[in-house]
Amino acid sequence: MNTGSREEELLARLQQALQDEDGDDTAMGRMLCAYDPADIALALEELEPDEAKRAFATLNEHCSALVLGMLAPELTSAIAADLDVRDLERFARILPNRDAAALLAEQAGGALRDAPDAAMLDSAVRRDVKMRLDYPEASAGRMMTGDFIRLDPSMTVEEALEAVRRSDPAQDIPNVLCAVERDDSPDTPRERLMGVISIRDALMASPSQRIDEVMAHEVLCVTAKTGTTEAARLLSKHKFLCLPVTDDEGFLLGIIPAEDLMQFTLAQLYERYSRSVGTDAAAMEKMTPAQAAMTRLPWLLGTMVVELGAGLLIDQFNEVLSKVILLASFMPIISAVSGNVGLQAAAITVRRLDTGDASARAARHALLKEAMTTLFMAIASGIVLALIGGVWSRHLMFGVVIGLALTASMLTAATMGTLFPMVSKRMGFDPATTAGPFETAFQDVVGFGVFLGLATLFADQL
Numbered sequence: 508m509n510t511g512s513r514e515e516e517l518l519a520r521l522q523q524a525l526q527d528e529d530g531d532d533t534a535m536g537r538m539l540c541a542y543d544p545a546d547i548a549l550a551l552e553e554l555e556p557d558e559a560k561r562a563f564a565t566l567n568e569h570c571s572a573l574v575l576g577m578l579a580p581e582l583t584s585a586i587a588a589d590l591d592v593r594d595l596e597r598f599a600r601i602l603p604n605r606d607a608a609a610l611l612a613e614q615a616g617g618a619l620r621d622a623p624d625a626a627m628l629d630s631a632v633r634r635d636v637k638m639r640l641d642y643p644e645a646s647a648g649r650m651m652t653g654d655f656i657r658l659d660p661s662m663t664v665e666e667a668l669e670a671v672r673r674s675d676p677a678q679d680i681p682n683v684l685c686a687v688e689r690d691d692s693p694d695t696p697r698e699r700l701m702g703v704i705s706i707r708d709a710l711m712a713s714p715s716q717r718i719d720e721v722m723a724h725e726v727l728c729v730t731a732k733t734g735t736t737e738a739a740r741l742l743s744k745h746k747f748l749c750l751p752v753t754d755d756e757g758f759l760l761g762i763i764p765a766e767d768l769m770q771f772t773l774a775q776l777y778e779r780y781s782r783s784v785g786t787d788a789a790a791m792e793k794m795t796p797a798q799a800a801m802t803r804l805p806w807l808l809g810t811m812v813v814e815l816g817a818g819l820l821i822d823q824f825n826e827v828l829s830k831v832i833l834l835a836s837f838m839p840i841i842s843a844v845s846g847n848v849g850l851q852a853a854a855i856t857v858r859r860l861d862t863g864d865a866s867a868r869a870a871r872h873a874l875l876k877e878a879m880t881t882l883f884m885a886i887a888s889g890i891v892l893a894l895i896g897g898v899w900s901r902h903l904m905f906g907v908v909i910g911l912a913l914t915a916s917m918l919t920a921a922t923m924g925t926l927f928p929m930v931s932k933r934m935g936f937d938p939a940t941t942a943g944p945f946e947t948a949f950q951d952v953v954g955f956g957v958f959l960g961l962a963t964l965f966a967d968q969l
Contacts, residue, residue, distance in 0.1 A: 664715070840892065
């Protein structure tokens with residue numbers, strides 16, 4: 508059975524067990540623990556938070572620890588909020604050192620120092636937790652680990668590989684070996700990074716070669732205060748297996764393995780995506796049809812009010828419409844083409860908001876760029892429609908009127924489609940819910956107003 512079908516099977520069985528009011532939670536726990544912890548974590552992430560907590564509570568201690576170490580950060584925090592420091596400490600003793608340190612630093616924080624059983628933790632875990640807590644959240648220092656293999660640059664490759672063999676196979680040691688030079692300062696002994704070598708490169712080298720002959724000397728590092736987003740960008744761009752972290756003086760503090768940073772990046776991307784498509788995008792997915800309708804209905808009613816303004820505007824031009832019936836044939840075309848432009852602009856803007864940059868400078872740049880793009884499209888579309896209208900009506904001015912109207916309507920739609928998502932985001936509303944209806948309504952009012960206004964002005968020539 509492949510991974511996808513196994514996960515789907517587990518999710519289906521889990522949902523059925525949760526819906527069974529007479530079900531036995533103990534039996535649910537036995538059923539869950541028969542699966543791989545990674546599959547359990549994926550299934551829990553598909554549930555409502557309360558359901559995920561209930562299912563997690565049925566797991567045995569060993570399975571709970573492994574699953575907690577694999578969950579997305581938001582769900583981990585939600586579950587950890589119901590646990591005390593002792594529970595987290597017990598889980599940490601089951602997890603690999605690096606995962607244990609990450610869990611305790613993020614969820615237990617400073618409370619770990621007062622935990623009665625904290626001394627029972629592995630010394631490397633305690634050291635990692637203390638080191639991480641010295642730095643703010645979303646920084647490289649919070650993600651780094653000090654649990655990695657250190658080498659003397661003068662060692663031979665064979666001696667380095669022997670150091671790897673002596674390491675604990677149960678611990679998840681990064682696959683990069685760091686050659687360091689010790690600075691035995693009277694205050695605090697420190698290490699300066701001289702180079703790195705992967706285990707694979709060491710295996711490919713001659714056993715008698717010295718590490719400083721085969722290691723990479725030019726190593727890209729970040730400081731402990733570097734943001735995790737910037738660290739992830741560097742790691743992805745250069746395709747490193749790890750990213751060394753130094754202090755302000757260049758002394759080595761720890762390293763961030765690529766897989767740890769990738770997990771953080773995926774979680775961050777999902778969070779930004781959720782924010783960009785709406786403040787409550789995840790909640791919207793979980794709403795009932797009635798709840799979703801009540802959330803979106805006010806914006807549609809607001810659109811209806813604006814469109815009534817367009818109706819009143821059209822009513823003022825009954826005379827010219829009755830004289831030139833062909834004008835009515837082109838109104839749906841102007842509305843449809845402009846509406847598509849507005850929806851494109853709104854979609855592009857919502858996607859741009861995914862980067863998290865909603866500053867005034869970014870807004871001005873986005874508006875200018877979209878206006879210039881739409882201007883080229885509007886001129887081209889206006890000329891095409893003007894030619895069609897002129898040939899159809901056999902009046903040149905008729906073509907000019909509908910061409911200018913389409914151009915004005917498209918520019919309005921693009922402006923509204925770019926501006927409304929940004930305004931909605933600033934005001935705390937869902938851009939995906941508010942942008943589409945309002946840009947459509949405003950482009951109709953402006954487009955029809957320009958169209959019928961010009962038609963009235965040049966009525967004698969139509």
